[in-house]
Amino acid sequence: MRSKYAIINSTVNFINQFIVIIMAMVVRKYLIRYLGVEILGVNAAIVEVINMLALSELGIQYSISFRLYKPIAEANEQLVGEIFTLFKKAYRIVGTFILIGGLVCMPFLHIIVNTEIDMKTVYLVYVVQIAMTACSYYINCYRTLLGAYQNQYFCTVVDIVFNIIVYALKLVVIVTTKNYILYLLLQFVQLFGSNLIISRHCKKKLPFIRQKFAVNRQEQKELFHDLKEIVLGNVSGYVYRSTDSMVISAFCGTIHVGLLSNYKTITQSIRQLINIVDSSFNPTWGNFLSVEKDKSRIKEIYDMFNMLQFFMCAVALIPILCLADDFVTMWIGSQYIIEPILLWLIVADIYMNTAHEPNAMVMRGYGMFREDKWISALAAIVNLVSSIVLVQFIDIRGVLLGTLLALCIYWIGRSYVVYKNCFDWNIGSYAKYWLGNVVYAGIFILLYCIVSHVSRYIVIGNPIVQFICRGVLIEILIMVLLLVGFSRKSSMKTAYNIIIKPRIKGRRK
Secondary structure (H helix, E strand, O other): OHHHHHHHHHHHHHHHHHHHHHHHHHHHHHHHHHHOOHHHHHHHHHHHHHHHHHHHHOOHHHHHHHHHHHHHHOOOHHHHHHHHHHHHHHHHHHHHHHHHHHHHHHHHHHHHOOOOOOHHHHHHHHHHHHHHHHHHHHHOHHHHHHHHOOOHHHHHHHHHHHHHHHHHHHHHHHHHHOOHHHHHHHHHHHHHHHHHHHHHHHHHHOHHHHOOOOOOHHHHHHHHHHHHHHHHHHHHHHHHHOOHHHHHHHHHOHHHHHHHHHHHHHHHHHHHHHHHHHHHHHHHHHHHHHHOOOHHHHHHHHHHHHHHHHHHHHHHHHHHHHHHHHHHHHHOOHHHOOOHHHHHHHHHHHHHHHHOHHHHHHHHHHOOHHHHHHHHHHHHHHHHHHHHHHHHHHOHHHHHHHHHHHHHHHHHHHHHHHHHHHOOOOHHHHHHHHHHHHHHHHHHHHHHHHHHHHHOOOOOOOHHHHHHHHHHHHHHHHHHHHHHHHOOOHHHHHHHHHHHHHHHHHHHO
């Protein structure tokens, strides 16, 4: 049942993300044409400033989700209601803090946003983004609750409808008014409309949450205890995730942020597709770990996820390396192509994040916040210091390289904690894990060399047709080579028994 919900959630999310990718690409093309690439760089830098204020969230969502898994599995509606009440109260405080903090920080915005665009426009963009972020904390809590019940697919269906409508309206606004503020205000409409429908559905599906629950003092005490452990990791996570654009903006200018963001639009869209799968399995992991005590069984599922993460990396990232420049040329023009090393660094970021995600899943499932905070702190220090130092010598490449160095800290630290605390520890099994990841990386590079070489033989006069044919060939080759190469691997058999075999039996019935 757990895997069934995870697959449903993943499938619906994939459909939504595919729609978002297509429509976002179209809208961005016209944004660049009518408003220029620099406004996109300004927005990216502003978003990272706001992410700094969102540190006040402190990891509340992860902690609350972790606490919901067990009472949901036990059908304890009273405890679910008490935890949810605590969640709503905490998020209202967060939203208020972000709004007030954002206004306090506003006079210092010019220090970070290095741009030739009129600062009045910059401040307007900032105010709209601050207001939107703050409001989201007042109304997003129902999404989290449905996600904990593994009913995220309903939220995604609502998002699909709103994405289609709002992206169409955005395109009209850009072409007819060339007003970026109106463009952002449409996101407000989407935020309120979608969450209003989701909250009503949640109350109908889970009518007990309409009742008034007192805040569970024991849960509140434990939440604060968790937050003390999470806060350092959350601050560190911000430094890792949300300082690149600010460093590039401050040292190189927002125009470079905008140019890089064109490629990141492509890669982040793919990353979001990967994250959809991972986030759909987070509640599954939480429920599984709350009842499963057999360490060998947990290790078996963990190994399966490691293999599946590698599959996603190969299927999603190798085509980017082969075709990204061709796509950018067709999409917005060859003048926006970046140097190959930058593309490889961006892809390496996604690869490393994806490959080590099973470790993060296990740690979240067990609520291992204390263990994660020091890893995150070290990674953040490495990221920020190395980025600021390296940008002086190798420009944007130094910032991206600093992020990869931080990822190495995350991967090594988290994998060690998982092997040390969650499995029957021995140095041989841990060494085998890393040897396996080295092999995976080697296979990834080998697959890239093969499909890149083969795809060059497809030469067609029409660039769009050539792009599609090369893409289809690359994906087919990757899938065939992976299935043949891994057909006898134990993790493949586990995946077949858990994911595929039950679906086949269900259809036969």
